[in-house]
Amino acid sequence: MSIQIPRGTQDILPGDVERWQYVEGKARQICKNYNYKEIRTPIFEHTDLFKRGVGDTTDIVQKEMYTFDDRGGRSITLRPEGTAAVVRSFVENKLYGLPDQPTKLYYIGPMFRYERPQSGRFRQFVQFGIEALGSADPAIDAEVITLAMDLYRSLGLKKLKLVINSLGDKDSRTAHRNALIQHFSPRIEEFCTDCQNRLEKNPLRILDCKKDRDHELMKLAPSILEYLNSDSKLYFEKVQQYLSDVGIEYSVDPGLVRGLDYYNHTAFEIMSDAEGFGAITTLSGGGRYNGLVQDIGGPETPGIGFALSIERLLLAIEAEKIELPVEASIDCYVVTLGELAKEKSVKIVNDIRKVGLSVEKDYLDKKVKAQFKAADRLGAKYVVVFGDDELSRNVVSVKNLQDGAQEEVEIDRLVLYLNDKILRS
Numbered sequence: 001m002s003i004q005i006p007r008g009t010q011d012i013l014p015g016d017v018e019r020w021q022y023v024e025g026k027a028r029q030i031c032k033n034y035n036y037k038e039i040r041t042p043i044f045e046h047t048d049l050f051k052r053g054v055g056d057t058t059d060i061v062q063k064e065m066y067t068f069d070d071r072g073g074r075s076i077t078l079r080p081e082g083t084a085a086v087v088r089s090f091v092e093n094k095l096y097g098l099p100d101q102p103t104k105l106y107y108i109g110p111m112f113r114y115e116r117p118q119s120g121r122f123r124q125f126v127q128f129g130i131e132a133l134g135s136a137d138p139a140i141d142a143e144v145i146t147l148a149m150d151l152y153r154s155l156g157l158k159k160l161k162l163v164i165n166s167l168g169d170k171d172s173r174t175a176h177r178n179a180l181i182q183h184f185s186p187r188i189e190e191f192c193t194d195c196q197n198r199l200e201k202n203p204l205r206i207l208d209c210k211k212d213r214d215h216e217l218m219k220l221a222p223s224i225l226e227y228l229n230s231d232s233k234l235y236f237e238k239v240q241q242y243l244s245d246v247g248i249e250y251s252v253d254p255g256l257v258r259g260l261d262y263y264n265h266t267a268f269e270i271m272s273d274a275e276g277f278g279a280i281t282t283l284s285g286g287g288r289y290n291g292l293v294q295d296i297g298g299p300e301t302p303g304i305g306f307a308l309s310i311e312r313l314l315l316a317i318e319a320e321k322i323e324l325p326v327e328a329s330i331d332c333y334v335v336t337l338g339e340l341a342k343e344k345s346v347k348i349v350n351d352i353r354k355v356g357l358s359v360e361k362d363y364l365d366k367k368v369k370a371q372f373k374a375a376d377r378l379g380a381k382y383v384v385v386f387g388d389d390e391l392s393r394n395v396v397s398v399k400n401l402q403d404g405a406q407e408e409v410e411i412d413r414l415v416l417y418l419n420d421k422i423l424r425s
């Protein structure tokens with residue numbers, strides 16, 4: 001039996017990869033506008049980084065990590081997300097010491113989670129994410145959210161829903177935590193074993209439980225917004241003010257708790273409400289994580305960021321029936337007739353490529369008709385045709401495949417001729 005691709009992963013083949021390149025290009029361009037610089041960290045890290053960073057009680061750490069011992073006996077994990085690794089690198093490379101603060105970074109790369117695969121949920125997926133480290137100004141929370149919305153809008157997405165919440169600072173969270181314990185304790189045995197374990201360790205996680213989501217105590221659970229102290233409340237109001245200032249619509253959902261432990265203050269998710277997007281509607285998520293840099297061994301540094309997967313972004317683009325302006329065609333195809341012409345085509349093709357045009361030729365001794373067909377399939381704008389007769393006169397024939405016009409051009413002038421035509425088309 002042939003070997004097949006692992007469950008929850010996918011090959012991105014030519015024809016589809018152009019859409020990936022297009023959206024990744026847009027993400028890079030927007031990061032340049034907002035002055036976020038690219039960072040590339042390893043695909044695997046020490047397991048402890050995620051235990052400490054993402055949180056021991058989260059589903060990601062408890063159930064979803066690809067963890068193994070390497071040959072040196074170290075516990076290694078394929079990164080399930082980007083934030084912990086970026087923070088590790090920020091601390092290890094002392095980026096906090098650079099003159100330009102906050103440190104604004106972005107990344108695009110594969111992440112790994114052992115989840116049950118379905119549409120929009122993979123075991124390997126590509127995240128684009130940004131992290132702004134070193135500022136506790138609510139304006140940067142608004143900037144991160146605005147960048148995310150800008151990217152979606154620049155790709156033509158309209159059916160978006162931005163949901164925000166505040167998880168408050170440490171004091172607010174402690175007060176809320178106690179209220180949650182009081183609320184759930186008397187009837188905790190009606191909940192799943194995961195929730196029973198969460199009660200003392202991290203009761204906020206109970207609100208995120210999929211199994212017990214319909215339990216009546218869930219709806220009645222104390223809302224974090226009632227436990228925000230005045231600083232946290234003011235912070236959240238400022239974020240909302242800035243979002244309104246730049247014309248971003250949002251709704252506040254006190255039930256939005258996010259699946260990772262490092263968050264405080266601002267948390268947000270962007271959903272698609274496009275018809276046909278499927279069961280999973282969350283396109284991206286993020287929030288503030290003051291305290292994470294310290295947890296990972298660095299100086300006290302506030303941070304905020306978000307991430308999205310390209311897979312879900314492309315699904316949303318499909319659901320909204322948006323045609324991306326991707327170009328897969330080539331500039332020119334060289335068709336030859338006869339042995340001498342075939343040999344000469346090697347240099348001609350090379351000369352055309354040297355000026356930056358895209359060009360292809362035949363390597364399978366195809367008949368002229370089949371070479372024209374190949375040119376058509378590749379979407380070539382021009383075909384350069386020659387045989388022994390043309391070569392003896394030092395010319396080639398150039399056919400414009402869009403309008404059918406054909407001209408003879410001297411070989412020495414061919415590159416200039418094509419360059420000129422293609423630049424003008």
Ligand code: HAM
Pocket residue numbers: 080081082083084113115120121122123124125127129130131259260282283284285286287288304305306307308309311312
């Ligand atoms: P997250 O909510 O776990 O947050 O993931 C962010 C996004 O990654 C999701 O909204 C979704 O688009 C995508 N995603 C997650 N799991 C999968 C999957 N199995 N298949 C396809 N796409 C998936 C984080 O990862 C945080 N690090 C975000 C962040 C950055 N917070 C602050 N900075």
